[in-house]
Amino acid sequence: MAITSIKNLKEFSTNNDRFEGAHTLCPGCAHSMIVRELMNCTDDNLVISANTGCLEVSTAVYPFTSWDTSWIHIGFENAATSVTAAQVMHSVRKKKGTLKDNDAPVKFVAFGGDGSTFDIGFQWLSGAMERGHDFTYICLDNENYANTGGQRSSATPIGATTSTAQAGTHSYGKKEKKKDIVAIMAAHGAPYVAQLAPNKWKSMAKGFQKALETEGPCFINTVSPCCTEWKFDPKDTIGITDLATDSLMFPIYEIIDGHELNILYRPKNLLKVEDYLGAQGRYKHLFKPENKHVIEKIQSDIDKNWEMLQRREEARI
Amino acid sequence: MQDLKLKANENRGLHQLESGKDLYGWDEVTQGSVLPSFEGDASKIAHLKAEERDYSNYNSYTATVASWRVKKPVFNIDVCIDCQNCWVWCPDSSILSRDKQMLGIDYDHCKGCEVCVEVCPTNPKSLLMFGENEDLETALSQWPEKKKKEK
């Protein structure tokens, strides 16, 4: 694979964007930061698919496309299926010699939001992972159905208010914990699974390159702060991501071959989760006295998860 | 002097996203609503800079979202250290970097989100927000001095 240099940002910046502006994602949206970085990680040709979601409805609105590579969207749930079938067709046509350029290097990538990845497209994703196709699936996890106005998904954390899990006089918002998609994908025996964040651009670029280079199905969950539904100022997207990674709400780690866990980022100054929650409107209600127990619960879940990740890293299991 | 039209293809930002006049009939829409991104051979596209590419009119590169902005980031080349933070985190592919140097902002595609200003590490910042109608010279003349570190 023709990977591009990520030694430092200056080197990285010599890449030519293949994701164009004048898409209609919200100002400050992290989705496009992540997509740009993926596309800048390699010089190879890309076949990209997308599930329905913010990314899809904002980047291919007739008569404009923001994609400089082959791209396909079918439905809410099937990006993993369409791109892996295209990959199978590629292998057949390569064998038969019917490709326009039989030697052109190509990588197959699927994007989905957390709604399509954790919920409606879960079966399609699981099927594609199980079949072992050579592709990379990237979840843009903004923890809600942002495209349809901010409904809960199974990626929404406990305590967040969403339009379908509302905080109110009798409710502190979503009651259920976030689904551990990384563990589930690792349990498929995938050769490379990771959770990455755009503020740590280098570890994200490295992770993307590893996934693209690794033969077989790879899965990456990326935190994608959503200024519109998380309710923060668009300029703070990277700042909020810093709070997410430094409070360990979003730990950055990879799991190789389903068992070898490596923590990729250890915050020097570990922040309390209040700092992260307090910066977003969706958690505002948690700071009322009657909801204090929810913050305590979130912090204790984070602590336990971090402990578990460290133990797994140590134990190599 | 910073050139605002720099590093652009002739068709950059040509179209409004929502414009009645570009609509055409059923006999002229593309088959299967498929959109080709380029005219001509695009095999080497990863190795071509935007200004070297032959974008089709279906590429959003040829469209503009300038009207979304109320404030715009202004770039001060004299303060910039070319760290490329703004380039890597710009969500709208609007930081024009060439050969490791930050050259300016693509105002056809910038939505004014201010992320670039926020992630700029210089002191004073090399990117600051100004009113959409502020001209470059006036903006640069109002640039703040280096701030002393608070103790």
Added chain:
Amino acid sequence: MAVKYDLNEREVWDGNFAASQALRQAQVDVVVAYPITPSTPIVENYGSYVANGYIDGEFVMVESEHAAMSGCIGASAAGGRVSTATSSQGFALMAEVLYQASGMRLPIVLNVVNRALASPLNVRGDHADMYLGRDSGWIQMGAFNAQEAYDLALCAFKIAENHDVRLPVMVHQDGFITSHTAQNVYPMTDEAAINFVGEIDPVDDMLDFSRPVTYGAQTEEDWHFEHKAKQHKALMDSRPIIDEVYEEFAKLTGRKYNRVESYNMEDAEVVIVGLGTTVETARVAAEQLREEEGIKAGVVAIRCFRPFPFEDVRDALEGAKAVAVTDRSSPGGAMGAFFNEVSAALYTTESRPLVTNFIYGLGGRDFSIDEAKRIFKEQKAHADAGHITTDIQQFSGLRGPHLGYFQTKRG
């Protein structure tokens, strides 16, 4: 290079095997499939051809029919020849993506082995699934026996991939009656078959990196209507191309197909209009009635359900006095859909024959020669009276009291 598959001039194949042989001979690159009775053997057989080297392709067994058609779309957009098979509930699960395949103008061939839709669950043949696809923008062709399931599958690739068509095609056969009944089939040689079908020449190929393309753009109120209109026109314009392909096929095999098939229609006064295996039953009944009772009975069969042959069906039926249109699908609170379409065509004729609607054969209920004869005789009674003498819609072959609706205002 694929291993040679030995074929006899005459084979004894069921409809499923016949269809799978067409996939092998058309050298389908990728089959993405999920099994469902009664269509399963089609994709199983393709898988066995791959496993034994009879074809240089890939068989991808996915986790649902929705994924099967999604995969077919991805593979087809990637420029190769693609096919799959399904039935009933699987067809229903695919429904969302059927519209995407046609909207994207992808030349996928779907072998549909017709089966009833639950509830109540039923694995036998009726046309509920075929009807579910009728607005999906696919070309829909019907085979009445195993030979036709084979022939039409080969024709389907040639039609779908024609650059002036570029639409997906369904080839329908009746569950079990055709799919599981071994019959004589005369296959083409492998060479003749692939020469007839030809190589696929991809359009908007996702794997042509000199020309990156975006599939599946969103179109709102300012563009959607234009795209759907263009797609409808492509479907309507496919009619002469389908005729050409049938013509070319006839030259090679002597088997001539028509978008509307007419049997004993030269002087027919009473007619059954049908789809699928019903046609063969009705033909036998018509012959027998002509011999036994001198009733001028004829049969009109729709080979090409979509694009609907409005003009051809009208031309075929214009001279008839009474016409029974048979719907093998539960009408769900309306006249049968097929009845409505044939009636609409006949309404624009001077003669306006008397048209009645029979709902029959649901869930694989046998449609017998006697039943067909009874329907012909009822048509004869209408013709003699000069008006419809029964309910316009009747359930036929149903146990229990008579079930029928609406009476004519004519005569």
